[in-house]
Every structure is written in structure tokens, then in C-alpha cells.
Amino acid sequence: MGKSIGEKIVKAIKVAVKTDEAALHKPCFDGNEWIYVKECLDSTYVSSVGGFVDRFETDLAAYTGAKYAVAVVNGTAALQIALLLAGVKPNDEVLIPALTFVATANAVSYCSAIPHFVDCEERTLGLDPRAIRVYLNSISEVRNKQCINRKTGRVIRTLVPMHTFGHPADIEGLMSVAKDFHLTLVEDAAESLGSFVNGQHTGTFGLVGIISFNGNKTITTGGGGVILTNDAFIAKKAKHLTTTAKIPHSWNYVHDEIGYNYRMPNINAALGCAQLEQLPNILKAKRELLKRYISAFKNISGLHIFTSSKGCESNYWLQTLLLDKAFAIQRDEFLRETNAAGYMTRPVWNLLNNLEPYKNSPSMNLDVAKSLGSRIINIPSGI
Ligand SMILES: *Cc1c(COP(=O)(O)O)cnc(C)c1O
Secondary structure, eight states: OOOOHHHHHHHHHHHHHOSSOBOSOOOOOOSSHHHHHHHHHHHSOOSSOSHHHHHHHHHHHHHHOOSEEEEESOHHHHHHHHHHHTTOOTTOEEEEESSSOHHHHHHHHHTTOEEEEEOBOTTTSSBOHHHHHHHHHHHEEEETTEEEETTTOOEEEEEOOBOGGGOOOOHHHHHHHHHHTTOEEEEEOTTOTTOEETTEETTSSSSEEEEEOOTTSSSOOSSOEEEEESOHHHHHHHHHHHBTTBOOOSSOOOBOSOOOBOBOOHHHHHHHHHHHHHHHHHHHHHHHHHHHHHHHHTTOTTEEEOOOOTTEEOOOSSEEEEEOGGGGGGHHHHHHHHHHTTBOOEEOOOOGGGSGGGTTSOBOOOHHHHHHHTTEEEEOOOO
16 A cells, blocks of 8 residues: 555655654754854853944844844844834834744734734745735725724834745835835845845845744744844834934933833843854854755655745755645644654644734735645754
């Protein structure tokens, strides 16, 4: 009797990862991590001031090509501040994918704004600029250079593309939608450090972008994030807001607005500096793993390994198995079999519009996100 598809998937993963069990992702500290963290401890500057934070910011700006980088406590906090800086005000609507991690929506909520869910395209797993354009044409109108939702009367202020698992969204198409509808563009590049579109780093296309350094991301600072921008005023404001809005002074405590204690601690940045040095090796290993996956899966019909589209260079943070529509009903069986065999696999997030806090949020038709939501399996992606 021939092997079941589940068995074939387990075999293909085993061949690609070359081990008998594998996690979805695990950080590796093969570089100067111990040295820099010790140096940080020895300096006693472990908290919100210190050389490693400044250096991490400089290194991140150099790597991404962003003019400015402001390091913060995590990606969610980075996104909250990015949204505020992009002009998001209480009761505004913010267009975000339904197919994303919950942090994207939560950051909008922290600004007392309302997530408005829009659909993805299968080609990129990111927001679909064509579908969003058609949708906005039908539900909104531009008045005084503001996009007004005719159903709710609220301002649709901002568009937030997210680069799913590191695979770049159609950022150029989305920029053009943002421009035509007078929306500010904030990139949730939490997952896409090391991903580029036509040679430009993700997270640097919008007015503001953010990256996460959580433990499960491509590189980690334990917890951490960064705000990227090319705008000097926004960069200054980002630094000010994330450091309790304190006016620099030798002894006086003057805070000129309600700020946030979101500065990345120096000890996290020490880890980050060492991790960033390892990034080229990590990206190389992820690309080699991708090649092994493509070859291991090429003779299994009904599914394929997702690769990023033309002109895009994904970091392949999480390798993605995409089932054909006919196999969606077997997804859970595949998840059971692979996990039982010792290979950690996961479905994609529940669509956010299905979660209790967001079930009444405005939304366009989400057919593609729904379909993708039933067909994506993330497979072991550690190196
Ligand atoms: C990880 C992640 C975040 C949040 O980052 P944290 O550092 O965990 O707060 C935001 N958006 C997306 C899409 C993410 O994957």
C-alpha cells in the first residue's frame, strides 16, 4: 500500500531538517552574545541608558537603510507608537489584515482606534492592494484629504501592511492605495528583518515601520522592537515618547506630555548587537533550508512550499506549506501526524475578526484570508 500524504509530509520534513525532531523555531547564540551581555553586566548599565542601545540603533539603521531607528521594549509597543506618530487618533479606523498576529490589532486598540479588517492575496500572503482599492471605492469617500468611511462616518486614517512570516507583501501596490486614499502607511515588519523588495528593506517604505525581536523572531533581544523611519521629526518624537517624554536636562524632571516607558534596556540591546552580527548567517541557513524543503516536497502533489514573489526576497523566518483547496479538510490530520512524529508544525493564526474583542470590528469580505487560514501549515524553520 502507498504511503498516506501525512506520512509523506513527515518524511519530507525529516529529509529537509536532517534531524529526528524539530521545533518551529529556536534562537541560536553562536556569536558574541555571551561576550556582549557580560560586557553589559560588567558596565552596570543594564537598563534604559547605555552604549549597546545606541549601537544597536545605529547598526539597525545601517542594516535596514532606514535613516533612523529607535529601539523599544517590544514590537507591539513599537507599533503603538508608530500608529500614534502616523496620526492615528481615538475613534479612527485603521486598515489591517485579518490574517496577522493579534498584536497588530491590539496596537490599534491601544490608540483607542478601531481595526478595520481587509483581505489578503494568495501570491504574497499579505494585503491585496487591488481588492482593497475596490473596497475603499465602494465604502469610502475622500473629503478634505481624509478618507471617510461612509457607513460609520469615521476617518480611515492608516493602512498597515504586514509581511507574513517574512514574505514581503505587495508594498508598492499598497503604497499607491495609501496615496490615492490619503492614508498614512505604517508597516508591521515585525516578522521581516532581512526581507527586501527590489533591494529595499521591508519596514522602510511607509512613513513608519516596526520590527520585533521577540524570542521567536529571526533574531532576538529576549523582548524588543524597533521603530524605523526616514523622517527626522518622527524619529525625534518616537525617541521622546518612548522615553517618558522627558526634556533632556542634567537634573530637572520636566515631561512635556504623557510619554511611555518603552525604551529598550541596554542588556537586551547587548544581545541584539551580537544577534545582528549573526543575521547574514541565519538568513543563509534559512535559504538553504528552503531549498531542501522545495526539493523534499516537489513530488508530493496537492501542496507546495511557499516562495516569495518576483523582486521580493523573504527572510523565510517561518517556512510555509500551502495546501491546495482540496486538501484543506485534511489540515488538522497533517498537523496531528507531524507533531506526533516530533516535528513541530502549526496552523496560521485564527483570523482576528473571529476573536472575541474584534468580532464587531468593521471588515471587508475576507474570502482569501479565510481560505489561506484553512490551508497554511508552518513547518520547522530553525537552523
Ligand atoms: C511578533 C509580532 C508582533 C509583536 O511583536 P512583539 O515583540 O511580540 O510585541 C507584531 N506583529 C506581528 C505580525 C508579529 O508577528
